[in-house]
Amino acid sequence: MAYVATRGGERAIDQAERLFRAEMGEIDAARVEEIRRAMPYLVDRVMGEASLYDPDIAALALAQTGGELYEAVLLLRAWRTTQPRLQVAEPVAQEDLVTHRRISAAFKDIPGGQVLGPTLDYAHRLLATEVLTGTPYTPAAVEPAETPAPAKQPSVAHWQAANDLVDLPEPDTTAPEDIPDITREPLLFPAKRAHSLQSLARAETGSTLALGYAAMRGYGKAHPTVNELRLAEAEVMVKHPKGTVFSAGRVKVSQAEVVSKSGDKLQLGFAATLGWNEVKCIAAATLDLNSAGAEKGSATEEEFYLYHTEGVESSGFCIHFKLPHYVTFQSSLDAMRDANSKNANSKQEEPAT
Amino acid sequence: MQPIPTPDETRANQNFAALLGALSRPGQIHRLAAPGEAEIIQALIDRECRVFSADPGLGAMLRQTGALMVEPQEADHLFLGALSDLALLNLLSLGSDLYPDDGATVVIQAGLSQSQAQTLRLSGPGIETTLDVTITGLPNEFWSARRDLIRYPMGFDLFLLDGADVMGIPRSTMVEVF
Amino acid sequence: MSLSSLTKPWEPMSYGFLDPSAKRELRRKMLKAVAVPGCQMPYASREVPMARGWGTGGLQVSLTLINPKTRVKVIDQGADDSVNAASIRRFLARVSGAPTTLDTLDADLIQSRHRIPEEKLRADQILVLQVPNPEPLRPVEPNMSIARQMHGDADYGRMWLQLYEQIVRSGRVMQGASYPSMVNGRHVMTPSPIPRWDVPKLHMAKHLTILSAGREKRIFAVPPFTRVEPLVFDDVPYRVEEHGQLTCYRSGAEGFFMNEIPQPDGSALHEISDSEYGVKHIRTAQGEPDARGETWYQNGQMEDTP
Known part of the structure; x- marks a missing residue:
């Protein structure tokens, strides 16, 4: 058959996804656990935007998306859609x-x-660059208040x-x-x-x-x-x-x-x-x-x-502009060309004074 | 692994296809999976709905869906059984020009068989030109009361139920009585 | 009442991805959309495993309608092999077990972005159009609350004024795709970004069309045999794209909506936008039995333009 190899589209999207996932490599429970432990504020942000509270699932979403935040939130929201609603909790005061x-x-x-x-509000925002040269950074221990x-x-x-x-x-x-x-x-x-x-x-x-x-x-x-x-x-x-x-x-x-x-x-x-x-x-x-x-x-x-x-x-609407729009573009071109040719014609018809 | 619908899903899917077909093509008879309102309830009603039922037999099933049982004027879905009292129509929620979707969905039992009774001529969206149908078992003046109430796009949408047969009459349908 | 009557066996994912309550909401809203043709009905619009703006509205409708016997076709810009169409088709098949097809005539359910197939749809088929922006008034009124009031009042004066200004300035209506159209004489609707070529296919059609915007959470419908009239002035007729005389360089098909393919020498070739119809054309030319269905356009002309 001489026309489009229709399966081509499916193969391309399959391979494109593989390329993305290859960068993250194998994801195991230890990685998810480490994300959860090392980045609680990132996990919190994703859970808040997803309106789904589950640090393990949120850390997994971050692992799977390589930290692409919009993708991680979407992944969680889509997962949330499938979950049954069992109970409405009591109000919190x-x-x-x-x-x-x-x-x-x-x-x-x-x-x-x-x-x-816990806050960084009064901290001096300095990088612990020694970590990169092999000296671990150990935070000073918290001293509990007397009362x-x-x-x-x-x-x-x-x-x-x-x-x-x-x-x-x-x-x-x-x-x-x-x-x-x-x-x-x-x-x-x-x-x-x-x-x-x-x-x-x-x-x-x-x-x-x-x-x-x-x-x-x-x-x-x-x-x-x-x-x-x-x-x-x-x-x-x-x-x-x-x-x-x-x-x-x-x-x-x-x-x-x-x-x-x-x-x-x-x-x-x-x-x-x-x-x-x-x-x-x-x-x-x-x-x-x-x-x-x-x-x-x-x-x-x-x-x-x-x-x-x-x-x-x-974010979804923003990235949707990557989708082909050639039909709508063609439709606009048609109107534009017609208007331009009308314009050109009417200019020719104008008296040369 | 091949996804397999649950029996509930299959039933709701089939019944909704009938309801959507019926409302898209007013006057045509479509067939539910089994006779009775239960088929419609299972496909459409849940705890998001406010329901009125004139048929006590439906109470248990409706409550099981979690729907709120309310007075007719507050209901978005009404199961009126065999309608005898035309006054109920005056209570129906018609929605607003801003939100016509607030207009009620009303299920009434009627005779949809071919007999020599009142013949109606339908026209409007879903009908190529006009369609003549025979509907029995509704109070006299039902259709004139309906006409007086509907101020398109405000109005209510009807499903007439005869066993497993269902006919849709959305608010957009013009009904002439011969 | 017992606990078992309130619960159901655990499933990793509902059939067709959406859970039963999401489907019921969509069903209720689809019925209202059919009852008031062209009127935008708000719905909750669940998140699905695809980005917003990528057909999530159409997808939710398809997922609600689908069953294991529904034969599904998905196109984007007219093509079955477009990457996002392939992705949606694969997802639909994966979560529903439904068979897929490329053949318009063979499909029960067609989900499409920006095109209506060239072959006529039948009464037993449903067309689901993906809608990026459901509000035809947005160019004249970005505020949704005000726009809704304008629909409520059937206040389309500013819409007409905009078209009039285009004619005065450019000598013609400059609207490309998404041509605003009056539905059932009451609601102005966007037909979604289909080309002007496709809008007359909605007028008094045999099939049901459901339009769904997932991101904007609006659903609307054109039932069969419903008037869909592009907004035009009596003395300035509606004009589709001038593609009636173009020939597809690959299939030889003539008189259908075309993609323009720029060439290195500055010229352009054209190929038919409805890719599967092009395939059928080629197959017929190669001596296979003619599988082409009746088309809305014949010899580049819509049979009876509204």
């Missing part, structure tokens, strides 16, 4: 979080204290509410199983509060930062103060069919609450995500803070930022 780090920029000190926890900070910490906003500085949002009493779920319903606008927070929770870190940063630089109306930033662990409380509620384990979570003065009260912006990811939470909370009354089409308008921080969609 701030006061119940097992808190590792919790700071407020709004006050010098806060009830419960400023708990720095450990309490594991559970009160909410700063509750103190502010008690002092009439902020109006807390009305408690949402929706039963957990009735909370709108962005993975099972389309996002429509104006977005349901749950959809909006869920979208931010799984937003792509870089794009959330870009738009949040735009808001901070003045493309938003409100300037954020970090009221409270927490890195914590949350108990996942689920109900046994017999009715008893039990902990199915803990997940790492981060959350940020930012405030800005609005009239005689403070206005709150909030975001939380699975895993520890401070930059994303602060940027997302800033977008949330700015969204009320934002102009249509501005960076801080809900429709704008929720659509454009969705990493799986934005």
Whole structure:
């Protein structure tokens, strides 16, 4: 047969995939374990954007994709699609979080204290180049405080509410199983509060930062103060069919609450995500803070930022431009050539004055 | 390894093919895998749905799907059995111009056999020119009530069920009564 | 109620990849899409093992419709051997066990990106078109909430104005592919980025077309025998690409939509875009029995242009 060897396409894509995977070579459990151990923050970021908490699976996704973050998140999201939904966990309250780090920029000190926890904030960012020449880098041992900070910490906003500085949002009493779920319903606008927070929770870190940063630089109306930033662990409380509620384990979570003065009260912006990811939470909370009354089409308008921080969609659309578009291109060429020839004809017909 | 559908999957797949065919070609009779509403319920209904049933016999199955049982005006899917009370139609959710998909899906039992009863002339999407059909067992004035309610694209979509036979009448179909 | 009545045996992956609840949602939305032709219905759009923008919307529809007997054809830009078409076809077969085909006439389900085959589709076939951008109003209104309101109000004035401005400036409508079209006299729809050549194939067709945008989470449909009318002014007729007189340099087929292949000497050759129809043409020329079906276009002309 003289025409296209139709199987050619399939062979080409097969070999292209092999080329990609050859670079990573064999993947074994030890590699996955090492990724998980060595890169907890990367694993957290991927879990947050995938909205799937499973460090082993996330480390596996990173191993399989060679750290191509968008691919790793897509891999996890696609896997998540196939998983049954067994239970809706009980709501998690701030006061119940097992808190590792919790700071407020709004006050010098806060009830419960400023708990720095693990951070590089005050570290000098210096490379340990000696590692490359054979001297291992061993971090200095942590010296425990004489009196450990309490594991559970009160909410700063509750103190502010008690002092009439902020109006807390009305408690949402929706039963957990009735909370709108962005993975099972389309996002429509104006977005349901749950959809909006869920979208931010799984937003792509870089794009959330870009738009949040735009808001901070003045493309938003409100300037954020970090009221409270927490890195914590949350108990996942689920109900046994017999009715008893039990902990199915803990997940790492981060959350940020930012405030800005609005009239005689403070206005709150909030975001939380699975895993520890401070930059994303602060940027997302800033977008949330700015969204009320934002102009249509501005960076801080809900429709704008929720659509454009969705990493799986934005990265997928970006790379889809690699697909052939020659039919649409041909269609445009046809219109262009026709218009150009009309143009040329009408010029010829013009009097030569 | 060859993927093999579960019996539930096969059943839902087959029944949906019938429902999609029926709604795409109003007035044509399509065949479900077995008689009764259960076939439709299994293919479409789950905990995301708000359902009204006028037929107590369907209650157990509907609850098993996890669907919320609600009043007719709040339902997205209604199983009205053999409809006797036309007033129910006035309660149907018709959606909005913004979200016509909020308009209800309504399943009613009717006679779809060829008999000399009310003959209807259908036209609209899915029908090349016009199609004459015979439907029995619906209250008088059903079709005029339907016509008065639908403000396209707002409206409701009908599945008429006669045993395993199903006919679709979407809101886009014009129905003339002779 | 017992625990076993609430659970089911564990499966590593549901048949057809999507789980039953995802399929039910798609079924409900497909029915609504058929009930209001051309109207964009929102759906949750699950992630599938392919990147967004690569046919995930079409894929979800195909995965819902498919069963082990469904004969599937997948094309991209008209070609079965395009790399992404090959990838989607392989995935569909892998998760459903469905047989695949390259022959339009042989297919029960055709998933396509940017083309409608040249051979006429029948009533028993379903065409699934992949849609990158479901909103025909986006060039005049990028904000989705406002665009939805405009559809609600059937407010298409700005769309018409845009076409009018093109005619004034360029002497013709400059829209290439994705030509906005009025469906059932009510909703303006994008037919997806199919060339203008293909849009009349949707008008009063025998088959059902389902259009699905996975990334943008919208699904819409053109049922059989539904009016699909490209937006045109009474005195400026709709014009398809001027391919009616072109000849495929490989197969000799004439009067179909062509790919333009630039040549080193500055000229161009043309090859038929519907690759399998080209293959049939060659086979017939080589003396095999003529397997070509009836085509929408004859001698480069649509039989009855709307």
